Amino acid sequence: MRYPRLTRRGSGGPAAGGPNVRTARLRSRRTAALVAGGAIAATAGIGLVSCGSDGSGGPGLSGTAAEAGPKLTIVDPYIPQPAKDGIAAGYLVVRNDGDTPDRLVAVSSPLAPSAALHETVDNTMAHLDGIEIPAHGRGVLARGAAHIMFTDTASPLRKGDIVDVTLTFEKSGSVTVRVPVLGMADRPGDPGTPTTAVPVVPGGDTVPNTWTTGSAGGVAGHAGGHGG
Template identity: 40%
Template sequence: MKRTGGPVAFRRAALAGAVLATALGGGAILVACGAGGQDGAADGPARLTVADSYIPLPPAGGMAAGYLTVRNDGGRDELVGVSSPGAGSITMHRSTASSMEQVARLDVPAHGALQLARGGNHLMIMGWQKAPALGDEVELDLTFAKAGTISVKVPVKELTYRPGQQ
């Protein structure tokens, strides 16, 4: 049986493999460093937009839920409060399969989205100044830890409204 290569060919192949491994490993380190810290500071400030907002019509001016999506094309931020000139109080909640809990803040990931939707994170709106009617728009002031406050007009929809299904 004839041997191909030999010690020199083996050393060349081993050296090429080591160089490739070093290059790939270095690339992974550069990617990890370029991703920024946990606070998203390397991505710069949060660049937020709000979409798909709605409030299902509350029963006789009672408590209502609020749903929306905060899209972020920048660094990480947090939703730290919500208020409205038309309501006494608005609280943020997180729902799981078996419970609902009030939370003080909700994460808005860098280059991601915070979705407030049925069965998940959502707002609870109480103490209406005037009971909202179908078709009204309610002003919500969303306060973020870094981006400050964004005011949005949120339409009041039918109780059965589901975005993308109407």
Template identity: 40%
Template sequence: MRRSAAACAAALAGALALAGCGSGDSAAELSVSAAYMPQPVSDSMAAGFLTITNKGGTKDALTSVTSDVAGSVTVHETVGGAMREVDSLEVPAGGRLQLASGGSHLMFEKLKRKPRQGEKVTLELHFADSGTVEVEMPVESATYTPNTGS
């Protein structure tokens, strides 16, 4: 009886260890590309765009953004032509979150200085599960249109 109980306990411990190893393989794997800020026309506000790709097996969420160039950075989504501030945006497992002109985007509010074309703005993207990712966002011309590389 003791031998079968010990064998059962060992088998259970091994199964739990394997389950723990597997869970790390499905974590979110985030990368950021195509980041840019059109040179602001306003002294107090600017927009920002980027793409967050998740190659992992678990979704994550962009929960906030900070930057030393702005008093605050808010996250907005556009639905049916209407823009609204949101608390977070989901980054799907195996997918991407695209922040683009006319769609979801970042708003840099209460600018401390007006970024100029050719500069880079530093920002930190804060995620629910993946922590913080620092991004250098180039400032492009006010009329810049990115090549999406369809």
């Protein structure tokens, strides 16, 4: 009796070219593709978490968003020489070049134990809780309108004196500016009268004033032109 000859390829099992082998290979390739796809998806998920979190569990802020906020400059602060001792008024402009509004909420000075925000309405004065500083706008303290009122001043004020005044803002903190005393009828920008620009730096530091003597035409938002 003759027996059929068996041909073995590899270590045993079905022939490498048989249908069972091809099916196994296809299944192996599909499994590898699924595993690779899952790894890519997992990596993408980690990237999304990194972009959406700053490490504290909350949404992260881009550099631009983090830097957005009020950008205040104190322009032309001044005190006219008072007509009588014991009381004085201060004027200035707060320019906001930032994207966020702010609010002037308090003032203080070694000049007087009482310094407050007031507003003149129909020749009478009313206390103000604050002055709004809109984004890309100005808050104006001027003659005949909102102003700083100093009462019980410690000493008489004369033209040429310099007074330290601290302004406190809701978002930007405090800044101390050096405010010149001008003549009774003088305004910043008049010939021979200084104009001033003081950037507000958060932290309450005293910032040196930038003084310019002459015309106010070169100072945007100066306080001298507001009558009252």
